[in-house]
Amino acid sequence: MKVALELKDFAKYPFLKESQQFIREYADTIGDFIGTNPGKIALKRATGRVSDALGLQEEKAPDRVPTERFEVKLEVAxxxxxxxxxxCQDDRSIIDRLCRYEAARAFRYLLDEDDDKKEMVASSLGIHVSGRSVPLFQYVEMVSGMREDRWRLVNREVDSGRVQVNRDEMNELIREQLRVILARQLPLKVPGQVCADLQPYLELITTAYQERLIEDMGEVEEGSFPPCIQAILTALTGGTNITHAGRFALTAFLHNIGMDKNQIVELYCRAPDFDVSKTLYQVEHISGRGGTEYTAPGCASMRTFGLCVNRDEICGKVNHPLNYYRRKKKRSSFTQRSG
Structure with missing residues (x-):
């Protein structure tokens, strides 16, 4: 049975082909559209959307789903x-955050939909839903980026080649599938002139994002690095070859706290097997250039890799090197103010 879409559905699920067709009448090209009054309004909304995705909005009113035709068109645009x-920014970390934001936004709306509407959205994403199950091959592909044990196939009920899931899990799978699809689609091939025309908007987003990163993590403070990261860094700068797991942990950690990729590459200059092109490729891959922005391994993984060393009293209170760094920086800042 074909599900009839309402106007508000285009606003809730702007990634649907029906939603995209809905705004085709605006202009033939992006360049033409952004020069119109509706285009300028839509650009303002687009900037706000990216800002929300990057966590730049301190307070945000609950989403109000528009129902009037013009408003819906602006939302989709x-x-x-x-x-x-x-x-245009071509920064994988920003792209990844927008994909997560859009997937989470659709997820919130899906929670209140009936099964027919939910299956229609799932079908548009290539998910072959049947009741409360999905094909085994598709399930394995969909959960490849989901780390919780409950998603592992050994913990699932499989019947006739289909994996059984409950209502809430189906919503989560749709969210993850949408995130993956959006990530595969981006970055788009945007004409250079269009990116040039959008430069003022791009600068606003970039500046605000950089300021937010500094606000969240502050300036890089090596004295607040956790013992495990300190040990890897000491070995590296001492000219010792470190393991692949050690390189990954160090690079991801430094990227997560806001260090520039060129600064990270410079740290590897003392490694005996240093190769600038290979190192730059690896750093960019971990930083998100390859499609996924990686987070430094947690304490449990660091122990598994044999990288958890020189534990101190803060280590016993955290479960992740980044949490150690935040906690020690706050303690250091408090001590300085008190002094």
């Missing part, structure tokens, strides 16, 4: 232009 903006 705002989604489309948000994808254009992050494509």
């Amino acid at each position: 705002g989604y489309a232009l948000a994808r254009v903006l992050v494509s």
Whole structure:
């Protein structure tokens, strides 16, 4: 049975082909559209959408789903232009955050949909839903980026080649599938002139994002590095070859706290097997250039890799090197103010 879409569905799920067709009448090209009054309004909404995705909005009112035709068109256009903006920036970490934001946004709406509407959205994403199950081959592909034990196939009920899932799990699978699909689509091939025209908007987003990173993590403070990271860094700067796991942990950690990729590459200069092109490729891959922005391994993984060393009293209170860094920086800052 074909599900009839309402106007508000285009606003809730702007990634649907029906939603994209809905705004085709606006203009023939992006360049033409952004020069119109509706285009300027949509650009403002697109900038706000990216800002929300990057966590730049301190307070945000609950989403109000528009129902009027013009408003719905602006909402869908705002989604489309948000994808254009992050494509012009070509920063994988920003792209990844927008994909997660859009997937989470759709997820919130799906929670209140009936099964027919939910299956229609799932089908548009290539998920072959049947009741409360999905094909085994598709399930394995969909959960490849989901780390919780409950998603492991050994913990699932499989019947006739289909994996059984409950209502809430289906919503989560749709969210993850949408994130993966959006990530594969971006960055878009945007004409250079369009990116040039959008430069003022791009600069606003970039500046605000950099300021937020500094606010969240502050300036890089090596004295607050956890013992495990300190040990890897000491070995590296001492000219000792470190393991692949050690390189990954160090690079991801330094990227997560806001260190520039060129600064990270410079640290590897003392490694006996240093190769600038290979090192730059590896750093960019871990930083998100390859499609996924990686987070430094948690304490449990560091122990598994044999990288957990020189534990101190803070280590006993945290479960992740980044949490150690935040906690020690706060303690250091408090001590300085008190002094």
